[in-house]
Amino acid sequence: MMEFINFYLIPGLALGSIYALGAIGISMIFGILRFAHFAHGDVMTLGAYGTLTAVWTLGLHPLLALPVGIVFAVLSVLAVDKVFYKPLRELPTIYTVIASFGVALIFRSLIQLVWGSQNEVFIRGVQKPVVLFDLLRVSLLHLEAIAIIVGVAIALHYFLSRTQTGRSMRAVSDNAELARVAGLDTEKVVRATWIIGGSLAAIAGVLAGLDTNIQPNLGWNLILPMFAAAILGGIGKPMGALLGGMVIGLVEELSSYPWLTDEPLINPSYKTATAFLMMVILLIFRPQGLLKGRLF
Amino acid sequence: MDPVGLLFFLVGFLIMAGIYAILCLALNVQWGYGGLFNAGIAGFFAVGAYTSALLTAAPAPTHLGGFELPVLVGIIAAAVTAGLTGWAVAKICIRLKSDYLAMASIGIAEILRMVIVNEDWLTNGSLGITNIPRPFDGLLQGREADILFLAFVWVIVAIVYLVCNRLYDSPWGRTLRAVRDNEDAARAVGKDVDSFRLQTFVIGAALMGVAGALSAHYFRFLSPEATEPLLITFLVWVMLMAGGSGNNKGAIIGALSVWAIWSLTEIVTNRLPAEFATRSSYIRMLLIGLLLQFVLQKYRSGLLPERSPGIAFDKDKDKTHG
Amino acid sequence: MSPLLAIDGLTAGYGGLPIIDNINLLVAQKEIIVVIGPNGAGKSTVLKSVFALTSILSGSIRFADQEIAGIATQKLVPMGICAVPQTRNIFPSLTVRENLDIGTYAAPPRNRAQVEEGVLTLFPDLKQKLDQPAGELSGGQRQMVTLGRALMSEPKLLLLDEPTAGLSPAYLERIFDLILAIRQTGITILMVEQNARQALSIADRAYVLVNGRNFASDTGANLLANDEIRRSFLGGSRPS
Ligand SMILES: Nc1ncnc2c1ncn2[C@@H]1O[C@H](COP(=O)(O)OP(=O)(O)OP(=O)(O)O)[C@@H](O)[C@H]1O
Numbered sequence: 082m083m084e085f086i087n088f089y090l091i092p093g094l095a096l097g098s099i100y101a102l103g104a105i106g107i108s109m110i111f112g113i114l115r116f117a118h119f120a121h122g123d124v125m126t127l128g129a130y131g132t133l134t135a136v137w138t139l140g141l142h143p144l145l146a147l148p149v150g151i152v153f154a155v156l157s158v159l160a161v162d163k164v165f166y167k168p169l170r171e172l173p174t175i176y177t178v179i180a181s182f183g184v185a186l187i188f189r190s191l192i193q194l195v196w197g198s199q200n201e202v203f204i205r206g207v208q209k210p211v212v213l214f215d216l217l218r219v220s221l222l223h224l225e226a227i228a229i230i231v232g233v234a235i236a237l238h239y240f241l242s243r244t245q246t247g248r249s250m251r252a253v254s255d256n257a258e259l260a261r262v263a264g265l266d267t268e269k270v271v272r273a274t275w276i277i278g279g280s281l282a283a284i285a286g287v288l289a290g291l292d293t294n295i296q297p298n299l300g301w302n303l304i305l306p307m308f309a310a311a312i313l314g315g316i317g318k319p320m321g322a323l324l325g326g327m328v329i330g331l332v333e334e335l336s337s338y339p340w341l342t343d344e345p346l347i348n349p350s351y352k353t354a355t356a357f358l359m360m361v362i363l364l365i366f367r368p369q370g371l372l373k374g375r376l377f
Numbered sequence: 378m379d380p381v382g383l384l385f386f387l388v389g390f391l392i393m394a395g396i397y398a399i400l401c402l403a404l405n406v407q408w409g410y411g412g413l414f415n416a417g418i419a420g421f422f423a424v425g426a427y428t429s430a431l432l433t434a435a436p437a438p439t440h441l442g443g444f445e446l447p448v449l450v451g452i453i454a455a456a457v458t459a460g461l462t463g464w465a466v467a468k469i470c471i472r473l474k475s476d477y478l479a480m481a482s483i484g485i486a487e488i489l490r491m492v493i494v495n496e497d498w499l500t501n502g503s504l505g506i507t508n509i510p511r512p513f514d515g516l517l518q519g520r521e522a523d524i525l526f527l528a529f530v531w532v533i534v535a536i537v538y539l540v541c542n543r544l545y546d547s548p549w550g551r552t553l554r555a556v557r558d559n560e561d562a563a564r565a566v567g568k569d570v571d572s573f574r575l576q577t578f579v580i581g582a583a584l585m586g587v588a589g590a591l592s593a594h595y596f597r598f599l600s601p602e603a604t605e606p607l608l609i610t611f612l613v614w615v616m617l618m619a620g621g622s623g624n625n626k627g628a629i630i631g632a633l634s635v636w637a638i639w640s641l642t643e644i645v646t647n648r649l650p651a652e653f654a655t656r657s658s659y660i661r662m663l664l665i666g667l668l669l670q671f672v673l674q675k676y677r678s679g680l681l682p683e684r685s686p687g688i689a690f691d692k693d694k695d696k697t698h699g
Numbered sequence: 700m701s702p703l704l705a706i707d708g709l710t711a712g713y714g715g716l717p718i719i720d721n722i723n724l725l726v727a728q729k730e731i732i733v734v735i736g737p738n739g740a741g742k743s744t745v746l747k748s749v750f751a752l753t754s755i756l757s758g759s760i761r762f763a764d765q766e767i768a769g770i771a772t773q774k775l776v777p778m779g780i781c782a783v784p785q786t787r788n789i790f791p792s793l794t795v796r797e798n799l800d801i802g803t804y805a806a807p808p809r810n811r812a813q814v815e816e817g818v819l820t821l822f823p824d825l826k827q828k829l830d831q832p833a834g835e836l837s838g839g840q841r842q843m844v845t846l847g848r849a850l851m852s853e854p855k856l857l858l859l860d861e862p863t864a865g866l867s868p869a870y871l872e873r874i875f876d877l878i879l880a881i882r883q884t885g886i887t888i889l890m891v892e893q894n895a896r897q898a899l900s901i902a903d904r905a906y907v908l909v910n911g912r913n914f915a916s917d918t919g920a921n922l923l924a925n926d927e928i929r930r931s932f933l934g935g936s937r938p939s
Pocket residue numbers: 713718736737738739740741742743744745785
């Protein structure tokens with residue numbers, strides 16, 4: 082039982098938090114700008130490298146250096162939106178999807194040019210696990226990730242339901258033309274979307290980098306589970322994406338628990354495949370997601 | 378570079394360009410004719426490559442197969458297995474709208490990649506398969522053999538091109554474009570939209586399998602690295618967008634020109650000091666990424682835009698399609 | 700007094716293809732102006748042109764003596780024009796309260812509480828539904844939500860595109876009464892209607908559009924009394 086909690090449940094929730102942070106942005110962007118942002122994983126990577134640089138130069142703890150990574154990631158997506166996505170806004174969205182593939186590549190190659198392609202770590206050495214009541218042995222990072230996602234969930238809920246910008250975002254996602262007719266400034270809403278999506282992606286990137294190490298494919302490798310999470314939660318429903326992320330993370334970790342025999346249910350080297358498979362199955366049988374998102 | 382070196386550089390360039398041309402023609406069938414967003418090209422390429430490699434290579438204890446069958450048999454089998462994979466994929470996701478089809482096809486391609494990397498008994502994992510023959514092996518030796526292979530590749534390019542052209546102008550192709558440009562109208566006149574899409578996807582996938590097989594035979598060696606999505610899926614998309622989707626000549630021109638940019642930048646960057654040379658491939662990636670953005674914004678219909686014979690779907694083409 | 704809205708020689712359509720041709724239309728302060736015509740005549744296109752949702756090929760649209768043709772859609776609400784589209788005119792996943800709230804963002808009313816009070820007095824049905832997603836409401840209630848949303852910014856001119864479409868006769872009467880009540884508060888109304896008979900009976904003046912062109916215009920009463928109009932556009936039978 083404790084083994085289950087220590088080695089499967091908590092890591093699953095932590096991984097889920099990372100997916101959730103990325104999926105929220107993907108879901109918002111899909112809802113408001115109507116396209117699947119394939120460069121979102123690479124925004125995470127940018128956030129991680131931005132933070133890494135701050136850690137190196139300022140000697141801060143990664144979570145304290147995080148604001149630097151957030152600003153870096155947000156400025157990058159705002160620039161990319163202006164230069165590469167906005168000119169395509171009036172065209173069928175498929176062009177923007179293709180452009181986002183290109184942006185993913187541009188981000189990754191720039192990262193490799195600036196930082197090189199070797200693995201980097203935020204903190205050297207083995208981190209001691211946190212031991213609670215002699216039974217619970219969990220990594221501090223996993224607890225931090227879970228704490229962060231709880232905080233984000235509360236803040237996001239407040240933002241979306243109580244603030245003018247949050248409500249405007251939901252309105253544009255519901256019905257973009259009516260939002261314009263009602264006088265909402267859609268470009269402002271778009272900007273808010275990138276700022277929130279970029280910030281959360283940067284946090285996710287740093288958590289993912291802390292969990293393993295930092296390398297140029299860090300975020301790209303996570304893009305499919307994050308799409309799966311966004312679809313599971315219902316496109317255009319950020320809170321749903323958050324939940325979807327937790328579910329996908331848990332399923333991925335729990336899939337290699339020895340449920341039936343002494344062997345892992347699914348060979349751990351196929352762990353990520355379970356997330357992809359869930360995504361494909363969802364797309365086929367329930368593309369509107371569990372929480373009834375929109376369909377395009 | 379000496380003239381002989383230059384010649385063989387050119388030969389190698391044209392072989393790869395030919396393989397990319399087949400991939401582009403295949404994607405053109407799926408996207409240009411059918412409007413299907415396949416972002417898992419590398420998956421079908423890999424299926425074809427491994428099929429042909431396992432069937433034609435010498436027996437080895439490290440992986441399945443090694444049946445030493447003739448190369449042509451391998452290539453045909455590659456088309457069949459890749460086509461079947463395409464059929465299975467299409468069967469389950471053909472109804473998905475573009476963005477979702479992109480996600481699903483990448484997902485499936487990634488799962489295929491994982492199988493290739495992890496199932497050692499089948500593929501020898503990341504160590505790969507060696508001793509893959511070429512057609513007419515032994516006829517010519519060493520570098521001269523490349524010239525023969527070059528001819529072989531381009532004969533196949535020519536066949537694929539002719540077939541694709543016939544398809545485009547056939548009633549089948551016309552219906553397909555009607556489906557692409559106005560699905561509801563096509564449905565309304567009683568066309569079985571899904572089955573047309575399925576056929577398109579399968580044909581494209583089979584051709585991608587052929588390209589995969591050719592690349593395995595060219596390198597005589599196959600490992601998961603050869604199916605890197607960046608080099609296959611992404612580059613092919615850029616080629617087709619640049620060349621002009623919907624146009625088969627455009628697809629080939631796109632393959633040649635983008636591959637030329639890719640190869641020439643390699644020459645340039647290889648002459649840079651060592652510390653830059655290691656980063657040269659990133660500069661190339663960056664260039665290709667920027668090239669795509671340029672094409673999307675300024676040359677949306679590509680070098681050779683689609684010609685639309687007989688039907689009036691090109692009225693608002695730029696809005697609905699490349 | 701110069702008209703509040705003056706459409707002059709307007710030719711507009713979608714993607715460069717004209718749908719309406721040389722349309723002229725005047726709306727004076729505090730009038731109710733009704734536009735009727737067969738399906739596809741281009742009635743919605745006229746309203747959408749005011750809202751910059753079509754491509755305008757020629758002609759002018761003046762609001763309070765200011766040219767507004769080509770002004771971006773979202774700038775019109777702060778100027779005092781609000782529109783209720785024919786379809787998809789609510790935010791389904793937002794609650795009723797949030798839908799009303801959206802109406803205040805572009806042009807915050809001077810006294811928000813009072814305006815909301817006024818809107819809820821007009822539409823008392825919404826009072827119990829304030830925290831329900833608007834997508835769960837009935838057709839008539841949705842129509843009230845979108846009217847309410849438009850009124851929240853205290854517009855000078857209200858554009859309504861078939862506010863009674865698909866409503867039961869009981870609701871229909873109520874919406875027409877509400878429109879009269881809205882006019883009482885000093886708001887000018889330009890509306891497109893399919894229920895032409897009732898609409899003409901509350902209209903000050905009306906325009907008949909056919910094939911994208913002005914076909915006739917007169918006071919509501921005169922059009923109702925016109926045999927030809929009755930035969931072609933009011934379903935033939937005598938007014939009740
Ligand atoms: N977004 C659009 N793009 C292209 N054509 C359109 C668009 N909207 C309407 N049309 C065309 O413009 C013409 C007039 O449409 P419009 O909606 O203005 O008619 P209407 O008089 O409001 O009809 P209804 O009574 O059915 O609402 C129709 O032929 C319609 O097909």
